[in-house]
Amino acid sequence: MNRLRPIPLLLAALLCGLCADAGAEPLDEPLKPLPDAPPLDPARVELGRKLFNDPRLSANDTLSCASCHHLDKGGADARAFSIGFDGRPVSVNTPSVLNASLNFRQFWDGRAKTLEEQVHGVVSSPVEMGSDWDTVVRKIGADPDYRRAFAAAYPDAVTPANIQGALADYERTLLSPRSRFDRYLSGDTDILTLEEKYGYQRFKDYGCIACHQGVNIGGNMFQKFGVFGDYVADRGNPTEADLGRFNVTGDENDRAVFKVPSLRNVALTAPYFHDGSAATLEQAVDVMFRYQLGREPSGEDKDLIIRFLKTLSGQWEGQP
DSSP states (O other), X not given: OOOOOOOOHHHHHHHHHHHTTTTOSOOOOSSOOOOOOOOOOHHHHHHHHHHHTOGGGSTTSOOOHHXXXXXXXXXXXXXXXXXOTTSOBOSSOOOOOTTGGGSSSBSTTOOBSSHHHHHHHHHHOTTTTOOOHHHHHHHHXXXXXXXXXXHHHOTTOSOHHHHHHHHHHHHHTOXXXXXXXXXXXXXXXXXXXXXXXXXXXXXXXXXXXXXXXXXXXXXXXXXXXOTTSOHHXXXXXXXXXXXXXXXXXXXXXXXXXXXXXOOTTGGGSOSBTTTTOBOSHHHXXXXXXXXXXXXXXXXXXXXXXXXXXXXXXXXXXXXX
16 A cells, blocks of 8 residues: 555544544544344344245245345345346346335335335336235235234234335344444444544545435435436446436436445445446445546545445444
């Protein structure tokens, strides 16, 4: 790595002071640590866990939620486009299900306002699971174990709403707390290296935090993909999915507008963007600087920001 450029003495003193003050009170920063999972009915959560891993939700019993959302690998899919129930690729990159409950909308185009709506959209999608709720209820209701579990957890047993609710409740437990950055924000300032702290400062200085904000470091606003340049035209081969939120609203102002993705666990969820076009984190950062910030960072600053982004990987079920 290149030698770090000198930083203002005040910032240097601040950082040194933070390093020496491990175990202090939570830092007064615009980003906050992940919250704990909300208290939920464990019986419903367990039903949701089983359903999340059950391929019977798909039309031909071949595809489960877990087929595309790999919880041990960041909650996303390593492919640019996941494969649907019929063997064809879907139209957009699979976002992580981890921390999805903290997003203000679901799907890249924000068409679902709740996790329950998201479940409905995936199960009934002709290119994802390709099923319908009458069929899903029939298959799940034919299983004696499911019948007993649903009857114990819900007064009206197996219904579309209860299947959606159980899956949504399970997803609400899929948080990835205790990233090193979370621990830093909580006052353990020695947990980050000096370079990682510089990277966080650069992340703020360059304006990345203007869109990647809130507890999920994204996921709480829409933004045009290509503020400084036509990303889709430069990439070539435009698709309907590239229209983004325009496909939902029909508003010309929503062309190429997408939900800003969360950066939590971003080092684990390549490839990136709605089209899966960036194979590495380095490529994704380059695209963001060019098309969203209209700037070209120094190699040193880019390296520092990437070091910071790698501190956002949390834990799932107590494991990194």
